Structure formats: structure tokens, C-alpha cells
Amino acid sequence: xxxxxxxxxxxxxxxxxxxxxxxxxxxxxxxxxxxxxxxxxxxxxxxxxxxxxxxxxxxxxxxxxxxxxxxxxxxxxxxxxxxxxxxxxxxxxxxxxxxxxxxxx
Amino acid sequence: xxxxxxxxxxxxxxxxxxxxxxxxxxxxxxxxxxxxxxxxxxxxxxxxxxxxxxxxxxxxxxxxxxxxxxxxxxxxxxxxxxxxxxxxxxxxxxxxxxxxxxxxxxxxxxxxxxxxxxxxxxxxxxx
Numbered sequence: 001x002x003x004x005x006x007x008x009x010x011x012x013x014x015x016x017x018x019x020x021x022x023x024x025x026x027x028x029x030x031x032x033x034x035x036x037x038x039x040x041x042x043x044x045x046x047x048x049x050x051x052x053x054x055x056x057x058x059x060x061x062x063x064x065x066x067x068x069x070x071x072x073x074x075x076x077x078x079x080x081x082x083x084x085x086x087x088x089x090x091x092x093x094x095x096x097x098x099x100x101x102x103x104x105x
Numbered sequence: 106x107x108x109x110x111x112x113x114x115x116x117x118x119x120x121x122x123x124x125x126x127x128x129x130x131x132x133x134x135x136x137x138x139x140x141x142x143x144x145x146x147x148x149x150x151x152x153x154x155x156x157x158x159x160x161x162x163x164x165x166x167x168x169x170x171x172x173x174x175x176x177x178x179x180x181x182x183x184x185x186x187x188x189x190x191x192x193x194x195x196x197x198x199x200x201x202x203x204x205x206x207x208x209x210x211x212x213x214x215x216x217x218x219x220x221x222x223x224x225x226x227x228x229x230x231x232x
Binding site: 030031032034036042043044045046049050053055087089091092093094095096097098099 | 140142149150151152200202207209211212216217218219220222223224225
């Protein structure tokens with residue numbers, strides 16, 4: 001089974017910061033990767049699919065990149081509503097990464 | 106707009122079964138696979154399986170083989186997920202999620218991702 005490892009698990013940042021989250025796959029998955037945002041008590045929300053395609057309605061400060069085994073989610077300028085947990089997902093096996101919680105510094 | 110609305114919270118005893126429903130609205134129910142994902146308290150997301158509402162085909166994660174059933178009622182645009190033999194570690198929020206697809210030219214295949222999620226259903230297993 002393909003494993004996904006997210007780093008860091010926890011991140012402390014301030015409003016306006018540039019934030020980067022990494023997701024590493026245990027083997028080549030091409031660009032078959034999605035990113036989701038989850039707020040406490042809420043369902044996950046799709047941000048990015050196909051590694052770099054931003055879902056309609058998602059703010060342009062969110063971007064995704066990478067292929068093969070290493071992927072990144074970048075928030076160009078952190079906003080108050082971005083404090084949440086972020087998950088990557090491999091789109092062949094549908095396995096999720098362990099999550100990255102972004103907190104207010 | 107597109108919605109998937111789940112049934113309410115459940116409390117079950119160990120060994121019992123639970124069925125969660127997921128009603129689709131404002132889109133063609135039979136046109137999109139429905140996946141199920143669960144999240145134990147304070148934990149990450151765990152994919153469980155999917156159902157093709159058009160023909161009823163299913164595919165489950167190996168971990169749930171033998172304990173998981175998925176079905177659908179096309180007349181009401183509702184998908185169902187049932188877990189049997191409940192244990193305390195099945196306590197979780199269960200989500201349904203509609204799957205949309207894109208075409209990957211590199212692999213010449215259609216790749217599915219989860220674009221609309223239900224609100225979640227808390228299932229508590231306790232004696």
C-alpha cells in the first residue's frame with residue numbers, strides 16, 4: 001500500500017505568513033493527489049485536485065505543486081479563516097495523509 | 106446547489122449494526138460514485154469504500170471486508186452504509202462524499218476526487 005507522510009504535523013503561523021505543507025508518497029503517484037481543509041466539527045473541504053488544480057471557489061492564495069513522490073500545499077498569505085487542519089489524499093487508493101494542523105502563533 | 110445530507114447521530118452497543126444514510130440533492134445521483142470516510146475522535150481521515158449508484162457496484166477497503174455493506178435507493182437518491190459487529194473503536198464521525206473525476210492524459214485514466222461532503226454522522230459504540 002502507498003503511504004502518505006505529511007509534514008509538519010503541527011505548524012504555528014501568523015496572519016500574512018506564507019505557509020507550506022509537504023506530503024510525501026512512498027512510491028510514484030504521478031499527480032494523483034488532492035488537498036482538503038477541515039475546520040473543527042466540520043466536514044473536509046476540497047482545495048486542490050490533480051496536485052495543482054484549484055477547486056472552483058477556493059481563494060487564489062491556495063496553490064498546490066509537485067508530482068511523483070513529493071507534493072506541497074502553499075498558502076501565500078495566511079488569513080484568519082485558514083487556521084484549520086489540512087489533509088492530502090492519494091487518489092488511486094484514496095488513502096489520506098496524517099494531517100497538518102495550522103494554529104495561530 | 107449540490108448537497109449531500111446525512112442521517113443523525115447514533116448510539117449503539119458493541120456487536121450491533123448501524124446504518125447511515127446519505128441523501129443527494131441538486132445533481133444526478135446515478136452519475137457520481139459515493140464514497141464513505143470515517144474519522145475517529147481526534148484522529149485523521151480513513152477511507153472505507155465506495156458505491157456506484159448507477160449499478161450498485163461496491164469496493165471496500167480491505168480492513169472493512171466482511172463487516173461493511175453499501176447500498177442505494179435510486180428512487181430517493183439515497184446511499185446507505187452499514188457496519189456490522191460494532192466495536193468501541195468504530196466510534197467515529199462517518200462522512201459520505203460525492204466523487205467527481207478528471208482525465209489524466211499521462212496515465213490515460215479517469216481519476217476521482219471528493220468534491221462534496223455530507224455533514225457527518227457521529228456513531229458512538231458504547232455498552
